Amino acid sequence: MSTKTSKQAVSLSRRRALQTLSAAAALPVLGGFAPSVLSATQSIGRVVVVGGGFGGATAAKYLKIANPAIDVTLVEPALRFYTCPFSNLFLGGLRTFDSISHGYDELRDRYGVVVLHAMASEVDSEHHRVTLNDGTVLDYDRLILSPGIDIRWDGIEGYDEEAAEEVPHAWKAGAQTELLKSQIESMDDGGVFMLTAPANPFRCPPGPYERVSMVAHYLKQHKPRSKVIILDAKDSFSKQGLFQEGWQAVYGDMIEWVSLSNDGKVIRVDAANREVETEFGEIHRPDVLNVVPPQKAGWIAVRAGVTDASGWVPVKPDTFESQLVKDIYVVGDATIAGPMPKSGFCASAQAKVAAAAIAASFEGRESPDPYWINTCYSLISPDYGISVAGVYRVQDGEIISVPDSGGVSPTGAPASVRAREAEYAVGWYRAICQDTWGSA
Amino acid sequence: MNRLRFVFSTALLVIAVQAHASETYDDAQMAVMAGSCANCHGTDGKMAGAVPPLAGRSQAAMEAQLLSFKHDENTQATVMNRIAKGFSDEELSALAAHYAAINPN
Numbered sequence A: 001m002s003t004k005t006s007k008q009a010v011s012l013s014r015r016r017a018l019q020t021l022s023a024a025a026a027l028p029v030l031g032g033f034a035p036s037v038l039s040a041t042q043s044i045g046r047v048v049v050v051g052g053g054f055g056g057a058t059a060a061k062y063l064k065i066a067n068p069a070i071d072v073t074l075v076e077p078a079l080r081f082y083t084c085p086f087s088n089l090f091l092g093g094l095r096t097f098d099s100i101s102h103g104y105d106e107l108r109d110r111y112g113v114v115v116l117h118a119m120a121s122e123v124d125s126e127h128h129r130v131t132l133n134d135g136t137v138l139d140y141d142r143l144i145l146s147p148g149i150d151i152r153w154d155g156i157e158g159y160d161e162e163a164a165e166e167v168p169h170a171w172k173a174g175a176q177t178e179l180l181k182s183q184i185e186s187m188d189d190g191g192v193f194m195l196t197a198p199a200n201p202f203r204c205p206p207g208p209y210e211r212v213s214m215v216a217h218y219l220k221q222h223k224p225r226s227k228v229i230i231l232d233a234k235d236s237f238s239k240q241g242l243f244q245e246g247w248q249a250v251y252g253d254m255i256e257w258v259s260l261s262n263d264g265k266v267i268r269v270d271a272a273n274r275e276v277e278t279e280f281g282e283i284h285r286p287d288v289l290n291v292v293p294p295q296k297a298g299w300i301a302v303r304a305g306v307t308d309a310s311g312w313v314p315v316k317p318d319t320f321e322s323q324l325v326k327d328i329y330v331v332g333d334a335t336i337a338g339p340m341p342k343s344g345f346c347a348s349a350q351a352k353v354a355a356a357a358i359a360a361s362f363e364g365r366e367s368p369d370p371y372w373i374n375t376c377y378s379l380i381s382p383d384y385g386i387s388v389a390g391v392y393r394v395q396d397g398e399i400i401s402v403p404d405s406g407g408v409s410p411t412g413a414p415a416s417v418r419a420r421e422a423e424y425a426v427g428w429y430r431a432i433c434q435d436t437w438g439s440a
Numbered sequence B: 001m002n003r004l005r006f007v008f009s010t011a012l013l014v015i016a017v018q019a020h021a022s023e024t025y026d027d028a029q030m031a032v033m034a035g036s037c038a039n040c041h042g043t044d045g046k047m048a049g050a051v052p053p054l055a056g057r058s059q060a061a062m063e064a065q066l067l068s069f070k071h072d073e074n075t076q077a078t079v080m081n082r083i084a085k086g087f088s089d090e091e092l093s094a095l096a097a098h099y100a101a102i103n104p105n
Helices: A006-026 A031-041 A054-066 A087-091 A105-109 A175-186 A207-222 A240-251 A299-303 A344-363 A415-437 B002-019 B027-035 B059-070 B080-084 B089-100
Strands: A045-050 A070-075 A114-116 A120-124 A129-132 A137-139 A142-145 A149-151 A192-197 A227-232 A255-258 A266-270 A275-278 A288-291 A295-297 A328-330 A372-381 A384-395 A398-401
Touching (some): A045 A054, A054 A344, A054 A415, A070 A344, A087 A175, A087 A207, A120 A299, A142 A344, A175 A207, A207 A227, A207 A240, A207 A372, A240 A255, A266 A288, A328 A344, A344 B027, A372 A415, A384 A415, B027 B089, B059 B080
Parallel strands (some): A045 A070, A045 A142, A070 A114, A142 A328, A192 A227, A227 A255
Antiparallel strands (some): A149 A295, A266 A275, A372 A384
């Protein structure tokens, strides 16, 4: 592994110092095993992790927890990571933008991960090598990709990168999210906010419906004569009954959902005129237009050769190693992991399984049996939360949802239950961000 | 000297074995089984807030609570009833032992 920058050299020496410290601290307790503990200062394997979101940052941390003698380098261009979860709460005025951003100090300083703020630009799987856009070359024994999603810019006629500067997708949190918020804030009372939702599969299945809920929350307070419309390329969606029950209860008729069967599928976007055309030729001209476009695995997955014809990444269920390229593990939204949804929670759960499998392979052990959970909270209003949960295992070589487990919150539940789930939603966000980046 | 060393090592081994939370599952297996719990309860189940911490709580109380979630006997449950149903009684027992053994500080 090349260590060109002085920053990295500092991190390396700090990590070694930490390892020596922890080895020394262990000595009085494990005197009889001192030689094996001391050998922890020698690397037992090199792992490069690409992507510092819920999947990648968690994988880096849990590799170090599993065995501090694994050399872990995390490659992430952003100094601070803005989470998609709770970006809808920013749009609704419930959170500041800063409060959904997280840094890498804990991974670097406490866990001894080498964090490089650069973009991975090439993967040479034959020679086990990753090249970064600053010219750094990293050798790996195992590579973990957690690249998230890329937009399919050819998915809807007229919706390309330039169009997204006028008509945001805001499906990767950051500048796009701020752009959408400023457009919502500039809209006149009585205006129409329109969101177009894609067909499955896509990042965060309940996300579009939580987003319109949070936009409606903002509009109800500040521009109560406004209208919210969803044009959907599907006839059903995640937590549908709960969302529709909540919308009626909290927002009355403010939110209208147009299904695929009711001509909800968008086939063309004219960004300059803020105009969309549906399958059967209807033209809509809302005041704010938010296109959630079709998606695919993040770009570096394609470069690494791990995607299939679907644009997503097939993985071995037990370990999340690529089915196509040896020693490359892929976690998170980029993977084909159904019935697990593309959620931050699942990315984290998958990362822990992959980290454990890699640590076991370095130590010559069998991988532990995988266990995964998912819990996705959505807020309909600040004190109205709903959830979906799942528990997943591997059976006969397939990921399955454990029979009779999981499911959604009950419909018709009292307000106290909705309020409690809204509190738990905030608790969940604090906990998963602490677990991933160390900052709640 | 060798004998003394043997006795010392054996004593350490006994301590090490007692530190294992579960007899059925090894540490690496427990880390994976418990991995997702951290997503709501924080790393090692230490996060306090709306969602309660798990580290260092009574093993018997946690096991009883997990079983009550699983069998829909806990009227306060929101999501844990749906999650507990995805685990065997033995797994729930091992998870309770795992978190009870973690120092909460």
